[in-house]
Amino acid sequence: MPYAHLSITVPEDVWLSELSQEYPQIRFRIHAATANDETGVARLELLGADVEAVCEQLETYEAVTGVVVTDRDPQRCRLQIETTVPVLLNAIQTAGIPLDFPLELSDGVLELETTVPQAKLSTLGDTLDSFGISYTVERIQQETESEEPLLTxxxxxxxxxxxxxxxxxxxxxxxxxxxxxxxxxxxxxxxxxxxxxxxxxxxxxxxxxxxxxxxxxxxxx
The missing domain is CATH 1.10.10 (Arc Repressor Mutant, subunit A)
Incomplete structure (x- = not known):
């Protein structure tokens, strides 16, 4: 099965895009996430300077309906959020792509690495296009037994x-x-x-x- 690395641009009208572009030095690490047509829930870890300001601003977005901070220090904040606009997650789930956590996002771009059949990759591309989500294919590689990664x-x-x-x-x-x-x-x-x-x-x-x-x-x- 091919391995693919995509850089997916979060739509401009999504709060996560605006927030991560306003604080490009912050790494948004997604440890878990699930969504349906109306709501999404995710466990996030924010890494970098100004995480306090990011957490405070996150709570001001109308689309963010719930925030629970589980751990916080000057350089890191862990929290669980609920949102009414899980556009990107919906698109990936609709394409049937299994997510390997954690995922990294910064400056409005999510890095997605996955190993799935070629047909699924084609479906993902079509689905992202249908959602109006732009992306760049950084790498596609046909995996063989000799190319297995050193670590899981x-x-x-x-x-x-x-x-x-x-x-x-x-x-x-x-x-x-x-x-x-x-x-x-x-x-x-x-x-x-x-x-x-x-x-x-x-x-x-x-x-x-x-x-x-x-x-x-x-x-x-």
Missing amino acids: DRQEWLLQEAVEQGYYDTPRRITLVELAEEAGIAKSTCSEILHRAEGQVLKEFLDGDADQHPRLSVTAD
């Missing part, structure tokens, strides 16, 4: 979270328990995902290092 989406996301939160700093700025709480998963699950991801990265690094030093050998007395 979930492993890559959690590993990135661990790096950003300082789990690998010396000394650590966050514990495994705290990281699991931030990610919304059990400590044991967090530990297992990180362990598998770390193993894959280390194996890839060592394999690559061995390729660069083909004469390297280990002997025992």
Whole structure:
């Protein structure tokens, strides 16, 4: 099945487009979302400077009917929102495209990466066109067994979270328990995902290092 990366421009009349363009330095990370014809619900994480101002302005939009902040600090805000204009999500769901979370949006553009049959990609393009949503195809690649990604989406996301939160700093700025709480998963699950991801990265690094030093050998007395 082909892998596709699309940059989708959120329609100008949607509050999320206006808000993200007013604060282009803010990363809008969507962790979960669902919608029907009338309403949408999403769990968002806002990252960057001025998140307090963004959260306050978000509540002023008429189309945003509910906001519940679950975590907040000067550089990050986590919240759940309800909206009456889930245009973009409706378009993607109508095309039958499964969403791999988290999704990233900034400055009015949503980055969508997915692996689906070619027919589904064609349907997505037709559906976005019918909704009047513009997009750019950044990359389409036919995946083969040899082209499988090193990490799963979930492993890559959690590993990135661990790096950003300082789990690998010396000394650590966050514990495994705290990281699991931030990610919304059990400590044991967090530990297992990180362990598998770390193993894959280390194996890839060592394999690559061995390729660069083909004469390297280990002997025992």
